[in-house]
Amino acid sequence: MRKFTALPTFFKNQRLGSMAALVSLIAVVGAILAWLVNWVVGIIWVILVVVVLLVIFRILQDLSEQTTHYIKNLSYRINRGEQESIIQMPLGVMLFTDDGVVEWVNPYLQQLLGEETIVGQNLQDISEQLTETVDLWSDAEKRITECHWLNRVFQVQVQPELHAIYLMDMTASAQVNADYENHKLFLGIVSLDNYDEVTEGMSDADASTLRTYVTKTLSDWMSDHGIYARRLSVDRYLLVGYRESLTKAENDKFNLLKVIRESTSMQNTQITLSIGIAYNEMAIDVLAENAQANLDLALGRGGDQVVVKSSTGSARFYGGNTNPMAKRTRVRARVISQALADLFDQADQVFVMGHARPDMDSFGGALGVRRLAEMLGKPAWVVYEETGQEHSDIRLLLDQMATDASDDDAILAPDDVLAQMTDQSLLVIVDHSKPSLSESMAVYEAMKDQVVIIDHHRRGEEFPEEPQLVYVESYASSTSELVTELFEYQPRRAQGLRRLEATAMLAGIQIDTKSFTLRSGTRTFDAASYLRAVGADGTLLQDFMKESVDSYRQRAHLIERAQIHDTVAIVTGEDDIQYDSVVAAQAADSLLQMIGIQSAYVISRRDSNTVAVSARSTGTVSVQLVMEAMGGGGHLSNAATQITDTTTDDVCEQLLAELNKDNNQENE
Numbered sequence: 001m002r003k004f005t006a007l008p009t010f011f012k013n014q015r016l017g018s019m020a021a022l023v024s025l026i027a028v029v030g031a032i033l034a035w036l037v038n039w040v041v042g043i044i045w046v047i048l049v050v051v052v053l054l055v056i057f058r059i060l061q062d063l064s065e066q067t068t069h070y071i072k073n074l075s076y077r078i079n080r081g082e083q084e085s086i087i088q089m090p091l092g093v094m095l096f097t098d099d100g101v102v103e104w105v106n107p108y109l110q111q112l113l114g115e116e117t118i119v120g121q122n123l124q125d126i127s128e129q130l131t132e133t134v135d136l137w138s139d140a141e142k143r144i145t146e147c148h149w150l151n152r153v154f155q156v157q158v159q160p161e162l163h164a165i166y167l168m169d170m171t172a173s174a175q176v177n178a179d180y181e182n183h184k185l186f187l188g189i190v191s192l193d194n195y196d197e198v199t200e201g202m203s204d205a206d207a208s209t210l211r212t213y214v215t216k217t218l219s220d221w222m223s224d225h226g227i228y229a230r231r232l233s234v235d236r237y238l239l240v241g242y243r244e245s246l247t248k249a250e251n252d253k254f255n256l257l258k259v260i261r262e263s264t265s266m267q268n269t270q271i272t273l274s275i276g277i278a279y280n281e282m283a284i285d286v287l288a289e290n291a292q293a294n295l296d297l298a299l300g301r302g303g304d305q306v307v308v309k310s311s312t313g314s315a316r317f318y319g320g321n322t323n324p325m326a327k328r329t330r331v332r333a334r335v336i337s338q339a340l341a342d343l344f345d346q347a348d349q350v351f352v353m354g355h356a357r358p359d360m361d362s363f364g365g366a367l368g369v370r371r372l373a374e375m376l377g378k379p380a381w382v383v384y385e386e387t388g389q390e391h392s393d394i395r396l397l398l399d400q401m402a403t404d405a406s407d408d409d410a411i412l413a414p415d416d417v418l419a420q421m422t423d424q425s426l427l428v429i430v431d432h433s434k435p436s437l438s439e440s441m442a443v444y445e446a447m448k449d450q451v452v453i454i455d456h457h458r459r460g461e462e463f464p465e466e467p468q469l470v471y472v473e474s475y476a477s478s479t480s481e482l483v484t485e486l487f488e489y490q491p492r493r494a495q496g497l498r499r500l501e502a503t504a505m506l507a508g509i510q511i512d513t514k515s516f517t518l519r520s521g522t523r524t525f526d527a528a529s530y531l532r533a534v535g536a537d538g539t540l541l542q543d544f545m546k547e548s549v550d551s552y553r554q555r556a557h558l559i560e561r562a563q564i565h566d567t568v569a570i571v572t573g574e575d576d577i578q579y580d581s582v583v584a585a586q587a588a589d590s591l592l593q594m595i596g597i598q599s600a601y602v603i604s605r606r607d608s609n610t611v612a613v614s615a616r617s618t619g620t621v622s623v624q625l626v627m628e629a630m631g632g633g634g635h636l637s638n639a640a641t642q643i644t645d646t647t648t649d650d651v652c653e654q655l656l657a658e659l660n661k662d663n664n665q666e667n668e
Helices: 014-037 039-088 107-113 128-135 171-182 195-199 204-224 243-251 256-265 284-300 331-346 360-375 392-402 414-420 441-447 479-488 499-512 522-533 538-545 549-560 581-591 623-629 648-667
Strands: 092-096 102-105 145-149 152-159 164-169 185-192 228-233 236-242 273-279 305-310 316-319 350-353 380-383 426-430 451-455 469-472 563-565 568-572 599-605 610-617 638-644
Touching: 014 039, 092 107, 102 107, 128 145, 128 152, 152 171, 171 243, 185 243, 185 284, 195 204, 204 228, 204 236, 204 256, 236 243, 243 273, 256 273, 256 316, 273 284, 284 305, 331 360, 331 426, 331 469, 331 479, 350 360, 350 441, 360 380, 360 392, 360 426, 360 479, 360 499, 380 414, 392 499, 392 538, 414 441, 426 441, 451 479, 479 499, 479 522, 499 522, 499 538, 549 581, 568 581, 568 648, 581 599, 581 610, 599 623, 599 648, 610 623, 610 648, 623 638, 623 648
Parallel strands: 273 305, 350 380, 350 426, 426 451, 451 469, 568 599
Antiparallel strands: 092 102, 092 164, 145 152, 152 164, 185 236, 185 273, 228 236, 305 316, 563 568, 599 610, 610 638
16 A cells, blocks of 8 residues: 555656646745735635645546556557467568577468478578578668568568568469569561572472471471461561560570471571560560561571570570571672772771781781772771780781881871871771770770671670671671672772782681681682782781791690590680780690590680680580670680689689580580
C-alpha cells in the first residue's frame, strides 16, 4: 500500500505535475492575500482552496491512472501483435546461432518445409546459396538478395545482430517476370550467303528445287523451335518469335547452319546461311533495324554464322566455322573504287592509318591507298610514328623509302596529323576495323566522322559508328589484294603505282597467304600479277621476306617451348621477356607444319603491361572464335588477342579453359 506521505502518481508525469504545482501556487498566493484583507475572508478562502485542490488532485490522479493503464494495455497489444505476426504472418523467419545452427523457424516456414525438420541443422547443410547470402550480407547496404530454395524464389533479408533471416516468398511474381521475359518479341533476318553464285549456272527447275528444299528445311527447323519463318525474297527470310524460342535455338547452337550446309554440299550445291537476330527492344522499327545491323555484322564476318544481340548487351556468335566463299563478281570492287574516288574528290587531304605494330600487309596497303589518293590529285600521308622497334621487313621498307626523295613526306606522325587536319580531311583505316587497334586512337577520335574502312578480317563487334565507306571482304587474302583491285578500276594516269609501293603490297599478299598456300583464290593471283606488271621487284621482295638472326633465334626458342595437347600446340613465353609480334606469329605458323597439329597458340609478352596471343590453324578448327572469347578476333585460321595487366601463365590458363569449354560444347 502506498505510503500516505508519498506524492500522488500524477506528479511522475511532468506535464500533470507542473499543472498541479501551478494551481497550488496560485491557491496559496490567493489565500495569503485574502488573509491579509480579512481573517474571516481568509479562513473561508482557505476552506474553498482546500476543497478545490482536493477535487483537482483527484481528477488529475484519475487522469494519470487512466493514461498509465492505456499505455500499458497498448504496449501489451503491440508486443503480442509482434509475436503473433512473426508466428502467423506469411513471412518465413529463421533464427540461428553464431555457428550457423538453426534454432527456430516460424510456423509459416515450417509449413513450406512440410515434414522436413531443419532445427538443429547447419545452414550450410540446408542451402549453400542461403549460407552465402548470410555470409556476404552487408548491413550498411541494406540490400535484398534473391535466393532459390525449396523450389521457390525468396527475397532474403538478414539481421546479423539478431541472428535472424527473413524470407519472403516471391515465386509467383518471379514466374510472372519470367513469363514476361520469355514472351518478349525478337526479329531475325536470314540471308542465303551464296545463293546467286550457286544458282548462276542452274536451270530454273534445279534452282526452284534447291530454293524449295532450303525453305522447307529452314521452316521445319524454326517450327521445331517455336519460331515463325516467312520468305521475303529468293534469298531472304524473316523470323519472328518469343525470347524462350530464341533461348531454345541458342541452346541448340543454331545447328541449322550445319544441317543446310552439309545437306546441300552432298548435292554439290553448298548453301550457307547468315542470320541477324535482335531482341529486348519495344519499338518494332528499331528491332528491325537492329536485326539488319546484326545480319550485316554476320556477313561482314564472312557469313555462315548467326549474330544475336540485344539493344544494350554484347553480341553472341554461333557458327563461323567455315572459310568464307569468295564472290566471283567484281562489281562490288568497281563500285567501291568509284565511291572512294568520290570521297577523295570531296576531301582536302587524306590520311591513311594501319594498325599498331604494322606488318607488311598493313603498311603496304596504306602506301597503296596513299598512292591512289595522289593519283586523284589529293595530298595524302601514311600515319605512323617510328619507334625503332619495327620488325626487320618494316625497317627495311622504311630504309628504302628514306633513300627516295619522293617519299620524304610520305609518313606523318600522329601529332602532326592532329595539327594539320581540317573538317574536310578524310581518314582511311586499313587492315583492321577495330578503332582500338589503330596506330593512333587520338587521330581516330579526331576524325571518326570522316572514316573509310578497308579490311580483309572478319568484322567484330567493335566497329566505327558511322563510317563514310566500308570495304570489308573477309574472303580476300589480304588488304593489299583489295587495294590492288581498286587500282584496276581507276582511270589510267601517268602517275601510277611505284616500284617500292607495288613490292610492299605484293609482299603483304605473299606473307598473309604464306606464299600463296592459304586463303588464295583466283583474284589473289590476279592482284599479284597486276603488281608484278606495274613494277614489283622480285629481288627486293626476297629482301623483305628475310629475317634477322635474332628473330630466327627467338622463333626457334618459342617453338622449343611448345606443349602439345592432342592436336593443339601451345607456347607460353617467359613473362620477363618481350617478343616481337611478327616473331610470335611466325612461330605459330611454323608449329602448323608439325604432323598432327591442327591449331597453334603462341603466348608472349609484348610490353610491360600487355600479353598477346597469336593463333593459327589449318582451317579445320576456328581460332577466331577462341580469340574473340578472349577479347580479340581475326580469321577462321588466323587470329590474335591482347590482354593487359596479367601474366603469360595466367593467359595460358585462360586459353586452356576456353579450349576445354569448346571441346565440351562439341561433345554435347
